[in-house]
Amino acid sequence: MRIDVVTIFPEFFDVLDISLLGKARQTGLLDVTAHNLREFTHDRHRTVDDTPYGGGAGMVMKPEPWGEALDTILGPTDAADPVTGTGAPVVIFPSPAGEVFTQKMARELAGREHLVFGCGRYEGIDQRVFEHAATRAEVRLVSIGDYVLNGGEVAVMAMIEAIGRLIPGVVGNPESLVEESHEDGLLEYPSYTKPAQWRGLEVPPVLLSGNHGAIDRWRREQQLERTRRVRPDLLPPGAGDPA
Numbered sequence: 001m002r003i004d005v006v007t008i009f010p011e012f013f014d015v016l017d018i019s020l021l022g023k024a025r026q027t028g029l030l031d032v033t034a035h036n037l038r039e040f041t042h043d044r045h046r047t048v049d050d051t052p053y054g055g056g057a058g059m060v061m062k063p064e065p066w067g068e069a070l071d072t073i074l075g076p077t078d079a080a081d082p083v084t085g086t087g088a089p090v091v092i093f094p095s096p097a098g099e100v101f102t103q104k105m106a107r108e109l110a111g112r113e114h115l116v117f118g119c120g121r122y123e124g125i126d127q128r129v130f131e132h133a134a135t136r137a138e139v140r141l142v143s144i145g146d147y148v149l150n151g152g153e154v155a156v157m158a159m160i161e162a163i164g165r166l167i168p169g170v171v172g173n174p175e176s177l178v179e180e181s182h183e184d185g186l187l188e189y190p191s192y193t194k195p196a197q198w199r200g201l202e203v204p205p206v207l208l209s210g211n212h213g214a215i216d217r218w219r220r221e222q223q224l225e226r227t228r229r230v231r232p233d234l235l236p237p238g239a240g241d242p243a
C-alpha cells in the first residue's frame with residue numbers, strides 16, 4: 001500500500017520509521033511519504049493561510065497550495081482511472097465534521113492500494129479543495145472522535161496505525177487481529193498473564209483449567225458483560241437481553 005500525507009509538519013511523521021510500521025516500510029508492505037504543503041507555495045513567506053471570507057476568528061488554509069500538492073500526488077487523471085477501483089486513490093481529510101472513523105472503516109481502507117491524507121491546520125481548509133479533489137478521486141472527511149484537535153496530523157497518525165496493522169504481514173501474529181475490541185463488534189475480554197497470584201489478586205480459575213470450551217464461553221460472556229456496561233451502543237440486537 002502507498003500512503004501520501006500532505007502537511008505543514010512533515011517531520012511529525014518521522015516517528016512512523018521507528019514504530020510498528022517501520023518494519024512494514026522496510027519490507028515494502030507500506031510506502032509512506034510525507035509532503036510539505038509549503039513546497040507548493042510560491043511567495044517569499046510560503047503562505048498557506050489567509051483570513052476567512054465572511055469574517056470569524058482564525059485563519060483558513062488557502063486552496064492553491066492544496067491544489068498543486070494534490071496535482072503532484074494524484075497525477076494527471078486519465079479517463080481510464082476508475083474513481084472507485086481498489087487501485088484508485090482515496091483522499092482522506094481529518095475533520096471534526098467528518099464521518100466517524102471505525103474499525104470497519106479501517107478494514108475497508110486496508111484493502112485499498114493508495115491512500116492520500118490531507119492534514120488541515122488553523123480553522124480548516126478552503127471547502128473548494130474538497131470539491132475539486134472529488135472531481136478526480138474519492139474524497140472522505142473523517143473524524144476520529146467528538147473532540148477538537150489543533151490539526152489533522154494526530155488523526156492521520158491514528159488512522160495510519162489502525163489501517164496499517166490490518167495489512168497482512170505488518171503485525172506479527174495475524175491471530176491477534178481477530179480477537180480484539182471492535183473486530184467482532186464487541187469490546188475485548190480482560191487479559192491475564194503470569195504470575196497466577198499478584199498482590200493478593202488471582203487469575204480467574206477457568207483460565208488455568210485448560211478447558212478451552214469453558215475458556216471461550218467465559219471470554220464471550222466477559223465481552224458481552226463489558227460491552228453492556230461500557231458501550232451498550234455496540235451491542236448487536238438482542239444481545240443485551242437478560243439470558
Ligand SMILES: Nc1cc(-c2ccc3ccn(Cc4ccc(CN5CCCC5)cc4)c3c2)n[nH]1
Pocket residue numbers: 094095096119120121122123124125142143144145146147148149150151152155
Ligand atoms: N476528530 C477530529 C479531527 C479534528 C481536526 C482535523 C483537522 C483540523 C484542521 C484544523 N483543525 C482545528 C479546528 C479548529 C476549530 C474548528 C472549528 N471552527 C469553527 C468555524 C470554522 C472551524 C475546526 C477545526 C482540525 C481539527 N479535530 N477532531
